[in-house]
Amino acid sequence: MQTCFDLVWLAAERTPDHLAIVDDQSDRQLTYSQLIDEIEAVAVGLQQRGVKPGDRIATVLPSLFDHVIVLLALQRLIAVPALINFRLKPEEIAQLIELGELTGAVILANENMAAVLKEALPEGAPLLSVGGAAGPAENYAQCRGDRSSLGTAPIPDREDEAFIFYTSGTTGLPKGVVLAQKTVEHRILWISTQAGYRYGTHNVSLGFMPLSHAIGYFGVLLLTLAHNGTYHVMSAFNPVAANDAVENLGVNYLFAVPQLLFAMTKAPNYDPAKMKSLELVLHGGAEISGDLLDQIGAEWPCQIRHIYGTTETMNSLYHPNPVGHPLRLRPGFYSRIRIIEVGGTPDQIVGVGQEGELIIDANVDTIFSSYLNRPDATAEALRDGWYYSGDVCLKHENGDVDLIGRVDDMIRSGGENIHPSEVEPTLESHPAIKEVSLIGIPDPKWGEMVVACLTAVDSDWVVEAAELDTFMKESTVADFKRPKAYVFMNALPRNAANKILRRELREIAVNTQAGDGDWDFVTV
Numbered sequence: 253m254q255t256c257f258d259l260v261w262l263a264a265e266r267t268p269d270h271l272a273i274v275d276d277q278s279d280r281q282l283t284y285s286q287l288i289d290e291i292e293a294v295a296v297g298l299q300q301r302g303v304k305p306g307d308r309i310a311t312v313l314p315s316l317f318d319h320v321i322v323l324l325a326l327q328r329l330i331a332v333p334a335l336i337n338f339r340l341k342p343e344e345i346a347q348l349i350e351l352g353e354l355t356g357a358v359i360l361a362n363e364n365m366a367a368v369l370k371e372a373l374p375e376g377a378p379l380l381s382v383g384g385a386a387g388p389a390e391n392y393a394q395c396r397g398d399r400s401s402l403g404t405a406p407i408p409d410r411e412d413e414a415f416i417f418y419t420s421g422t423t424g425l426p427k428g429v430v431l432a433q434k435t436v437e438h439r440i441l442w443i444s445t446q447a448g449y450r451y452g453t454h455n456v457s458l459g460f461m462p463l464s465h466a467i468g469y470f471g472v473l474l475l476t477l478a479h480n481g482t483y484h485v486m487s488a489f490n491p492v493a494a495n496d497a498v499e500n501l502g503v504n505y506l507f508a509v510p511q512l513l514f515a516m517t518k519a520p521n522y523d524p525a526k527m528k529s530l531e532l533v534l535h536g537g538a539e540i541s542g543d544l545l546d547q548i549g550a551e552w553p554c555q556i557r558h559i560y561g562t563t564e565t566m567n568s569l570y571h572p573n574p575v576g577h578p579l580r581l582r583p584g585f586y587s588r589i590r591i592i593e594v595g596g597t598p599d600q601i602v603g604v605g606q607e608g609e610l611i612i613d614a615n616v617d618t619i620f621s622s623y624l625n626r627p628d629a630t631a632e633a634l635r636d637g638w639y640y641s642g643d644v645c646l647k648h649e650n651g652d653v654d655l656i657g658r659v660d661d662m663i664r665s666g667g668e669n670i671h672p673s674e675v676e677p678t679l680e681s682h683p684a685i686k687e688v689s690l691i692g693i694p695d696p697k698w699g700e701m702v703v704a705c706l707t708a709v710d711s712d713w714v715v716e717a718a719e720l721d722t723f724m725k726e727s728t729v730a731d732f733k734r735p736k737a738y739v740f741m742n743a744l745p746r747n748a749a750n751k752i753l754r755r756e757l758r759e760i761a762v763n764t765q766a767g768d769g770d771w772d773f774v775t776v
């Protein structure tokens with residue numbers, strides 16, 4: 253079993269002088285041997301600040317050069333990075349720190365963030381900020397020391413915690429997905445069998461996906477470094493810069509949610525001729541539009557693969573030739589799947605032509621161990637040796653499936669999961685609002701667009717959508733979860749048991765957006 257650090261260290265033994273990582277914000281670029289030096293220098297700094305094997309340390313950072321180094325330095329110490337989406341608000345992050353018993357954090361230089369997290373962390377816990385000191389946070393640049401004091405890398409057990417990634421929960425707060433050390437190498441190896449990624453220094457990838465999610469971390473960063481490629485940091489996603497980077501850096505590999513590829517093809521500098529170095533492009537994490545797939549299929553000179561995965565399982569389904577079949581998937585090399593009756597047991601398998609919930613074999617090395625300090629949620633997702641994905645698939649005769657929806661109310665916007673329960677209580681706390689139901693409707697840019705359907709306390713009380721948008725911006729809910737449109741209604745549709753009919757609401761919202769029906773569709 254190799255740890256993340258081992259995988260990079262082994263690559264450095266093979267090609268010490270090959271270029272490993274290049275920053276986009278400074279002139280920093282490191283060969284593999286320099287990368288190991290840098291990781292170990294920072295690891296000493298962390299160790300001197302009390303970081304020990306098994307400590308869970310939050311990183312709340314965009315996909316920066318320093319984020320890469322600190323993640324690998326934590327792994328050098330067998331400490332456990334808890335990678336928190338930097339788009340969350342400080343209050344939400346503070347709750348994750350307390351719930352997850354995290355004992356340190358590395359953040360961007362932001363005094364308010366530092367002050368809130370300082371309160372949430374235990375007394376004396378390391379709090380470092382990238383980009384300078386910030387309030388109670390120490391300047392990350394000072395966190396380094398003499399490598400000779402580090403000693404050899406500790407050897408963890410297979411089941412020891414390696415990482416915490418976060419995914420949207422159904423009870424308001426994101427769930428921490430605990431990944432054991434045994435998952436790490438298997439979370440990248442499948443990319444060779446499923447997508448034809450080849451080992452070697454010819455690999456050049458663009459780090460434009462968030463490192464705080466499984467695709468950006470395993471599917472781009474670690475994959476590239478473990479296979480002796482060159483990883484180009486893109487500190488903030490920018491489609492114009494991405495098009496130029498592919499052209500000028502000779503990028504041959506991308507793995508992204510479709511929204512990034514969509515943005516690239518819509519950018520003013522897009523030109524298919526810029527894409528000629530691409531060899532392999534993987535898309536996953538959200539539904540891709542047939543139009544986008546047709547376009548890149550025709551205009552990009554590379555292999556395209558559809559990858560289905562989750563933070564909990566990594567890859568489970570794929571399609572080797574998705575153009576023309578945006579929903580189509582087939583079981584992957586690494587994992588057994590079943591499509592079962594919704595609400596059913598693993599042996600209640602649906603027939604060909606029928607829909608059911610996708611469940612995934614949990615007896616593989618890539619699977620998560622639990623949701624951090626959430627035994628209730630773990631017991632719900634992991635049952636009888638299967639992981640219940642919550643995704644609805646339609647089964648075809650040849651064993652392929654079409655991915656067609658969710659069993660629950662989860663919304664997927666721009667590759668982020670957003671659950672209504674994360675947003676509805678806040679909107680309902682507005683004094684003019686009586687009830688809110690949050691839904692997702694199809695959208696060419698975001699995949700699904702978050703829409704709030706609502707009723708007012710007093711039908712004469714007019715609330716402007718812009719006012720609600722400001723109200724949400726000022727709340728503790730992350731900006732990307734905010735509704736992009738509001739539909740004000742007299743009443744929300746309910747069934748006989750008084751349950752809101754979200755499917756019906758989605759239809760109403762789609763029609764309303766098209767200008768049909770009784771209500772206004774107000775975008776903000």
Ligand code: 01A
Binds near residue numbers: 461511560666732
């Ligand atoms: O009004 P404003 O100014 O607040 O609007 C801002 C943002 O709030 C808004 N925004 C969003 C989203 C979003 N996802 N949904 C809705 N709104 N993200 C940002 O857009 C305005 C501009 O803000 P920004 O920060 O400049 O936005 P960008 O940098 O352009 O970000 C958009 C991105 C699409 C790049 C960003 O959302 C992103 O990075 N998404 C990718 C998330 C991701 O990595 N998903 C993969 C999860 S791993 C689990 C999985 O599915 C899987 C799959 C396969 C796991 C394993 C495998 Cl094998």
Ligand code: MG
Binds near residue numbers: 679685686
């Ligand atoms: Mg209210």
